Amino acid sequence: MxxxxxxxxxxxxxxxxxxxxxxxxxxxxxxxxxxxxxxxxxxxxxxxxxxxxxxxxxxxxxxxxxxxxxxxxxxxxxxxxxxxxxxxxxxxxxxxxxNKEFSKHNFDIVPNRSINKDSLHFPYGNNGIIVTLLENVDYDKLEVAFSNAFKDPQEKIRSLLVVHKNQIIGERYIRGYSEDTPILGWSMTKSILATLYGILEYQGKLDINSEPFSEEIGTNSQKSNITLNHLLRMQSGLAWDENYFKISDVTRMLFLASDMTLAQRNNEVIAPPTEVWNYSSGTTNLLSGILREQFKTHQEYLDFPYKSLFDKLGMNSALLETDLAGNYVLSSYGWATTRDWAKFGLLYLNKGDWNGERIFSESWADYVSKPTKDSNGTYGAHFWLNAEGKYPDISHKLYSANGFQGQRVFIIPSKDLVVVRMGLKEQTDEQFNTLLKEIIASIR
Structure with a gap:
């Protein structure tokens, strides 16, 4: 007993x-x-x-x-x-x-949009797609690549779209999804954040080498030496724990915080800038808060991504979600249809030129795709890279917007290709390498 x-x-x-x-x-x-x-x-x-x-x-x-x-x-x-x-x-x-602070916040201010219906085909409009067959594309081989991608339901792919020479050459969706279904990009939204900074830089309204904390805390602190460039490259030296399986910096930010821009802003400095590379969703939302400071009013901040990016590209489905304080959650909460995600990739493939209008400088595409110190060639400025060859059969110049559960916008300049893959399950580097290899094999 x-x-x-x-x-x-x-x-x-x-x-x-x-x-x-x-x-x-x-x-x-x-x-x-x-x-x-x-x-x-x-x-x-x-x-x-x-x-x-x-x-x-x-x-x-x-x-x-x-x-x-x-x-x-x-x-x-x-x-x-x-x-x-x-x-x-x-x-x-x-x-x-x-949360308990919900009633304190005002959600009456929403972005103004300018959505124009036009007669242009994809990508410069939304009046259908061009169906002309390209002579240098082996569509039988491309069909094999698509069939292999969708072969195993356990891989939970939702959509796959391939654009070559600004033309959709392959597109498929699982049941329940279509070209009109917005899909959450998760951390692909980080690449949108970088693009917004590139637009402001091109407009002459922002210097990425500026120090956003210098006036806030004086010049005697390590934090004052952090630049926007350091933040865009995830090498600020600010402490951050990106662990989704416990109570951590990132889970407290996404599921408990009212103002997500403060999650990393208030963290301590653990290393001088450039000495540590640490992937951080908190950094992206900190940058979202700094972005908001560039505008006189909340309305101007909310309008900016649509006025300067989405509506110019005809990304009519695009939507950015905010936190309780009205800040865009640019670490995680960007939505768009598969075709509109492809337009985003094409903007970079065309180095900032959109049907004759320049959205950001040509050098910005080079900047975001340049390897960041200590990232082992895997990261640029809020874009992922293939510089170290994790996809061994694909050009090392490939770069991509990556998101949780296998969301990808691959940009492959050497093949004039954008590949969008949306899913509900993460893929291995080997699986992505195979997918891209088979798609590229269809292009002569």
Whole structure:
């Protein structure tokens, strides 16, 4: 009996300790589930059941239960009835996780858009695509590449699109998706952030070698030496923990913070600029906050990505979500259709020129695709690179916008190619290498 009581006591203590250390994680699970559900239902117009069965079928997130309310355009999630979190959708700025400070914030200000219907085909318009066959493309080989990409349902690809010589030469979607379905790019949104800085630089309104903290804290601190260039290259030396499987800097920012621009801004300096390369979503949202400071009003800040980028490219589906404080969450929450993501890639393939109008300087494409010190050739300025040859059969000049679960916009200048792959499951470097190799093999 004594042994039984002792064992029972140990089990009881174990349960208490397990609950103590893991209960806060429920906030992250229900936070992710409610936010992702609200965004998918009200931005992409997806079926909540489909989102639950597919998007939420991942470790821990599959423990959540979600309810959608059409009345107030919200989604509420719990984990076995515990830790309810609610996300509310607002037209123009997406879905935002609510918290105790929700009632303090004003969501009346939304971006102004200028969406023009025109007679042009993709990519310079939205009046269909050119269907002329290119003589240097082996469409049979291209079909094999597409068939292989979609062969295994477990790989959870959602769409694949290939553009060559500014023309779509291949495009496919799984059931439930089409050329009109916006898809979350996750960290591909970081590359949009870099582009916005490139636009301001081209307009002469910003110097990427400027020091955004110099006036804030004086010249005697290491932080004052951090430049926008250091931030764009993820080498500021500011502390950051990008771990999605525990309570960390990035999970606190995305699922608990009202103002996500402060998450890294308030962190300590652990190394001088350029001495450490550390991938950081906090850095991107810090840059979003600095971007906001370049404008006199909140309205101008909200309008800028649309006025200067999306609407110029005819990316009519593009949408950037904000945090509670009205800052764009440029680390993670950018939406667009597969075709519109392809337009973004084409802007870089054409080095900032869009049908005769220059969006950013030609040198900006070179800047973002130049390897950053200590990244082992994998990172430029908010773009990923192939400089070290992780895709051994593909040009080392390839660079890409990358996002969680295998979202990719590959830019391959040597082949005049943009490849967009959207999915719900991360791929290995070997798998991406095979996909790209097979696509390139179809071009003579």
């Amino acid at each position: 004594r042994k039984f009581k002792l064992l029972l006591g140990i089990v009881f203590i174990g349960v208490i300790l397990f609950g103590y250390f893991n209960y806060p994680k429920l906030n992250l699970i229900s936070g992710f589930a409610s936010k992702n559900m609200a965004s998918n239902v009200f931005i992409a117009h997806r079926d909540p059941v489909d989102v639950t069965l597919n998007d939420h079928e991942m470790t821990l997130i599959n423990l959540s239960d979600c309810e959608v309310s059409e009345n107030d355009k919200s989604a509420t999630a719990t984990v076995y009835g515990l830790m309810p979190r609610k996300a509310v959708y607002k037209e123009g700025i997406g879905a935002v996780l609510t």
